[in-house]
Amino acid sequence: MKHLKRWWSAGGGLLHLTLLLSLAGLRVDLDLYLLLPPPTVLRDELLLLGGPASSAYALNPFSASGGWGRAGQLHPKGRELDPAAPPFIPRTRVDAWLVHSVAAGSADEAHGLLGAAAAASSAGGAGASVDGGSQAVGPLDAEEEEKAPVEPTAQVPDAGGCASEENEVLREKHEAVDHSSQREENEERVSAQKENSLQQNNEDENKVAEKPDWEGEKTTESRNERHLNGTDTSFSLEDLLQLLSSQPENSLEGISLGDTPLPGSISDGMNSSAHYHVNFSQAISQDVNLHEAILLCPNNTFRRNPTRTSQSQEPFLQLNSHTTNPEQTLPGTNSTGFLSPVNNHMRNLTSQDLLYDLDVNIFDEINLMSLATEDDFDPIDVSQLFDEPDSDSGLSLDSSHNSTSVTKSNSSHCVCEGATGYCTDHESSSHHDLEGAVGGDYPEPSKLCHMDHSDSGFHGDLTFQHIFHNHTYHLQPSAPESTSEPFSWPGRSQKIRSRYLEDTDRNLSRDERRAKALHIPFSVDEIVGMPVDSFNSMLSRYYLTDLQVSLIRDIRRRGKNKVAAQNCRKRKLDIILNLENDVCNLQAKKETLKRERTQCNKAINIMKQKLHDLYHDVFSRLRDDEGRPVNPNHYALQCTHDGSVLLVPKELGASGHKKETQKGKRK
DNA sequence: AAGCGGTGTCATAGG
DNA sequence: TTCCTATGACACCGC
Numbered sequence: 001m002k003h004l005k006r007w008w009s010a011g012g013g014l015l016h017l018t019l020l021l022s023l024a025g026l027r028v029d030l031d032l033y034l035l036l037p038p039p040t041v042l043r044d045e046l047l048l049l050g051g052p053a054s055s056a057y058a059l060n061p062f063s064a065s066g067g068w069g070r071a072g073q074l075h076p077k078g079r080e081l082d083p084a085a086p087p088f089i090p091r092t093r094v095d096a097w098l099v100h101s102v103a104a105g106s107a108d109e110a111h112g113l114l115g116a117a118a119a120a121s122s123a124g125g126a127g128a129s130v131d132g133g134s135q136a137v138g139p140l141d142a143e144e145e146e147k148a149p150v151e152p153t154a155q156v157p158d159a160g161g162c163a164s165e166e167n168e169v170l171r172e173k174h175e176a177v178d179h180s181s182q183r184e185e186n187e188e189r190v191s192a193q194k195e196n197s198l199q200q201n202n203e204d205e206n207k208v209a210e211k212p213d214w215e216g217e218k219t220t221e222s223r224n225e226r227h228l229n230g231t232d233t234s235f236s237l238e239d240l241l242q243l244l245s246s247q248p249e250n251s252l253e254g255i256s257l258g259d260t261p262l263p264g265s266i267s268d269g270m271n272s273s274a275h276y277h278v279n280f281s282q283a284i285s286q287d288v289n290l291h292e293a294i295l296l297c298p299n300n301t302f303r304r305n306p307t308r309t310s311q312s313q314e315p316f317l318q319l320n321s322h323t324t325n326p327e328q329t330l331p332g333t334n335s336t337g338f339l340s341p342v343n344n345h346m347r348n349l350t351s352q353d354l355l356y357d358l359d360v361n362i363f364d365e366i367n368l369m370s371l372a373t374e375d376d377f378d379p380i381d382v383s384q385l386f387d388e389p390d391s392d393s394g395l396s397l398d399s400s401h402n403s404t405s406v407t408k409s410n411s412s413h414c415v416c417e418g419a420t421g422y423c424t425d426h427e428s429s430s431h432h433d434l435e436g437a438v439g440g441d442y443p444e445p446s447k448l449c450h451m452d453h454s455d456s457g458f459h460g461d462l463t464f465q466h467i468f469h470n471h472t473y474h475l476q477p478s479a480p481e482s483t484s485e486p487f488s489w490p491g492r493s494q495k496i497r498s499r500y501l502e503d504t505d506r507n508l509s510r511d512e513r514r515a516k517a518l519h520i521p522f523s524v525d526e527i528v529g530m531p532v533d534s535f536n537s538m539l540s541r542y543y544l545t546d547l548q549v550s551l552i553r554d555i556r557r558r559g560k561n562k563v564a565a566q567n568c569r570k571r572k573l574d575i576i577l578n579l580e581n582d583v584c585n586l587q588a589k590k591e592t593l594k595r596e597r598t599q600c601n602k603a604i605n606i607m608k609q610k611l612h613d614l615y616h617d618v619f620s621r622l623r624d625d626e627g628r629p630v631n632p633n634h635y636a637l638q639c640t641h642d643g644s645v646l647l648v649p650k651e652l653g654a655s656g657h658k659k660e661t662q663k664g665k666r667k
Numbered sequence: 668a669a670g671c672g673g674t675g676t677c678a679t680a681g682g
Numbered sequence: 683t684t685c686c687t688a689t690g691a692c693a694c695c696g697c
Contacts, residue, residue, distance in 0.1 A: 672696090673694100682687080
């Protein structure tokens with residue numbers, strides 16, 4: 001079992017995926033899925049995928065908050081982590097990486113990746129765990145890159161009796177490392193590295209022999225605990241037997257099925273370098289659409305209206321059911337007893353049922369996620385809460401909580417290690433999601449997908465659910481930064497933590513709390529902000545209960561109305577302000593007009609006065625027939641059309657014609 | 668404690 | 683008919 005465990009340490013992830021795909025039995029039948037890529041591989045993949053870790057964020061078809069973007073954030077000091085640190089890694093993500101590697105590269109290249117991953121996986125015992133890889137931040141410096149392939153061997157514990165096989169294993173590792181390096185450097189350098197690695201292989205092996213057995217055993221056992229206990233198994237015993245029987249090269253010698261059949265058998269098979277090659281080449285040759293399988297499968301699961309045929313749909317569902325359920329199993333769960341019913345159950349399920357179960361479990365998962373964020377993160381508590389296996393130790397998506405997992409992994413409870421990472425990751429991802437929605441950015445619904453789903457009664461990949469849909473509910477900007485919080489919790493009292501969580505909830509709006517309560521897989525911003533077409537397609541694509549749909553529509557209506565009310569009030573205020581401005585302008589205009597009128601009146605009065613003066617001046621000069629001054633009270637002056645002026649008696653004003661004649665005579 | 672302003676929500680009308 | 687927007691009215695909250 002040491003041998004097997006060490007193998008598991010070196011490349012156990014590979015084994016797991018093999019079974020996974022075989023169980024799914026479907027389009028993807030490769031053995032390389034479960035390989036845990038080393039940080040270098042992840043980084044290489046990031047580069048291959050087109051850019052830095054930050055850009056890789058967009059490459060992740062599943063995650064908006066974690067996933068591959070995190071994968072590139074390898075912790076530079078990852079290898080210095082506690083050897084007991086479990087390789088927490090989102091297995092699906094690892095799968096995707098490997099799938100990508102196989103699909104994109106040649107067999108040798110993929111082989112190199114695989115080997116490099118195995119080598120780094122063994123190095124993971126010293127901290128370069130997959131968890132560290134996924135979390136790891138920043139690119140490794142050149143020196144670390146160089147070291148990475150070498151160190152693993154130093155971490156390989158003494159097998160104590162498998163020297164020959166171990167030689168092959170180590171050689172495979174180093175060769176794989178060289179292949180990995182090939183992609184970055186020229187061939188000459190690679191060949192030189194090969195020689196060096198081979199030389200160092202012997203040295204390392206000597207070191208390995210000197211290594212205390214417990215050091216390697218601790219790491220490997222801690223990992224095996226999860227897998228062997230059913231926390232990370234993706235198949236039933238029955239499937240395992242079928243798989244093994246179908247592959248004669250997979251020897252079961254020395255493996256106690258009753259003990260740890262799963263990784264053991266597979267590890268055994270993988271222990272052979274020949275088998276290693278064979279499997280991988282087969283995987284490559286059979287890798288029809290691994291990439292597509294990974295990338296497109298989500299469309300078949302969580303979408304209500306998948307474009308793919310049901311034929312391809314059902315297998316994937318089965319695959320998911322196999323992958324997630326056991327994966328969520330907490331340590332100590334009897335994988336055999338629990339998986340078999342699952343398989344039987346799954347076989348009897350139709351795609352629709354599976355979808356329904358998926359729906360139920362998705363939100364159960366989210367529920368668990370909520371619990372993870374709201375409650376204590378002690379995995380034991382989680383297990384007690386749900387009273388069923390539910391620990392995906394591989395769901396280490398958020399690198400930001402590396403410290404947490406490290407801290408907890410320092411504990412001697414290897415059983416808790418896996419769950420610790422799980423919980424931490426849940427918390428982290430949850431917090432991250434909570435933050436993620438603050439900006440209001442929502443991923444394109446078409447990009448939202450769900451990889452895994454669990455059988456009813458089992459909470460599946462909560463983290464994936466959160467990641468894929470970014471269904472988070474934004475916090476107030478004033479809320480404490482959740483990114484930093486998870487780091488602090490281990491050292492704080494639970495009261496403070498619960499208070500923080502309460503504050504977090506309190507900062508959520510009513511609809512956000514409602515959505516959270518109903519596990520709406522979308523953020524309020526998404527629901528409210530997305531266009532009508534996207535909204536409708538989202539509702540049709542995702543399998544939501546009527547209650548959820550109703551709530552989503554209400555949220556959208558209220559959100560729209562809220563915005564409308566805000567706009568309305570803003571508009572009203574603008575109108576009021578404009579009216580006030582109008583009032584001011586009108587008042588000013590009124591004052592101006594008043595002044596103008598006053599001036600006009602003054603001018604008029606002046607004119608009147610002048611006219612009056614002129615009038616009297618004219619009369620003072622007028623004389624009647626007798627030479628006496630004309631009385632202005634009895635006579636008036638009239639202007640004719642031709643400009644002449646007539647003196648008209650006021651009494652006879654009506655008969656102006658006579659007076660006009662008379663006056664004309666006088667002049 | 669009352670008043671006031673801001674905000675969310677509902678009901679309703681209209682486009 | 684459905685959806686969206688605008689808006690009055692009301693309730694709630696904080697100051």
